[in-house]
Amino acid sequence: MATGYWQEILSKGLAVPSDRHLEDLTVELTSMLGSPDPEQRDGTAYPALATWIERGIYDDLLPGLGDGMAAGLTVGLGERGTDSVFRRSFSALALAECLARDNERNILPSDRVFEWGDRIASWYLRERDTRGYVPGKGWAHAIAHGADAIGILAQSPHFATNELTVLLDVLADRLLMPGSDLLLAGETDRVAAATMQILRRNVISLKILEPWVARIAQAANPFNSSGEDDPYALTGNAQAFLRSLHLQLTLAGDPPPTRPDLILSLVDALKSTNFPFLSLPAASA
Template sequence: MLAEVVERDNTARLVPAGKVLEWADRIVTWYLREQDLRGYVPGSGWAHAGAHGADAIGVLAKSPHVAMNELTVLLDVLADRLISAETAMLGGEPDRMASVVMTVLRRDLVPLKVIEPWIARIAGTGSAFGSTGDRDPFLDTANPQAFLRALYLQVALAADPPPVRADLLLVLVEALRMTNPFTLAKPRG
């Protein structure tokens, strides 16, 4: 509901900046604490907290009350949610999260020197292969890898690309190679 109010304010500017930022804090706090990230729940339908939370962050990212520092925080919230998920996001959540990042990038307020280490952080968790006992080792890498693929496609195919498109594509290619060393390794020679 808060996202709908913020979206209305994005066009009508009816709410003071402090109130929008207070609501932003509530949204991101809920999003990071939400434990049930199932997409479709058989017998109940769509739960989709991961996608709806990303959508709410996307609305915040469009707010004129949100500047570079707040946009950077929103990116960190997305990364934290992506990395900390206990289940694989299978209902399009990585695509919705990538769409939010595109919203941030199109505002052209967060420089590439901030985006690069942010992507490297996600890629670092997306390449953590290894035995973890009884836990599926790909569980920890599935969401970051799916997100990086989604972001690459959205940056590459966008009709209205962000200003940093060319450099960002190179950063994403390296991140994808790092997270997929068995299938995307650089050619030798």
């Protein structure tokens, strides 16, 4: 990669250079999305693509660009601990930028948005590399990036109650996936933020939301676990999510209309999964 070339572009505010075709630049940036070098991936490729999408450079090419990013979600899918995760994870972010542009400008047909939504959901539930920060290589963060993409999907005018309900289920399925590692790099906060975006659409009733919270709460109680496995490892992701969502619902400056009732459901869930810490200590003799 011509690192000096891209550093010059960055220094000029990411103006599109005139000495090369946009198609060639895009191919190079797409390849750099999968680089294990964070300077190429985080520092160059993603900011360049995101900026050009936001500025409308790709408006006429958005369907093809998004298709290319969607294809990146399958590169090495199923691998754990390999560098292929960077291509998948940052393809999700770039695809989310395409969707955000459509949310703003209504460029894409609905079937393309639904297709990309299906591909994001399929990748998210099949992703097996849940590393956050990789020493020497920077952020992989596939679970966080997938949540970000779902949060942007939730803002799509093409998505209504049925599609948003599916997104909620995808987030819950990801959190409760058997054998998943503990998420320790803020991923549950990002999943909660995506949930908030769904809730802000105000089209999903409490009849759906309350059982959804109850399902997560059932998996968040370490005191109901049995066997030789660490109960906190088994329930930690669900528990951390409930706490994150409660925090965001309570403190968010732009809360969803369902906030009061949903907070009550979350409080009940947190009480039922933290009950040993909520009772008064026994009086000393």
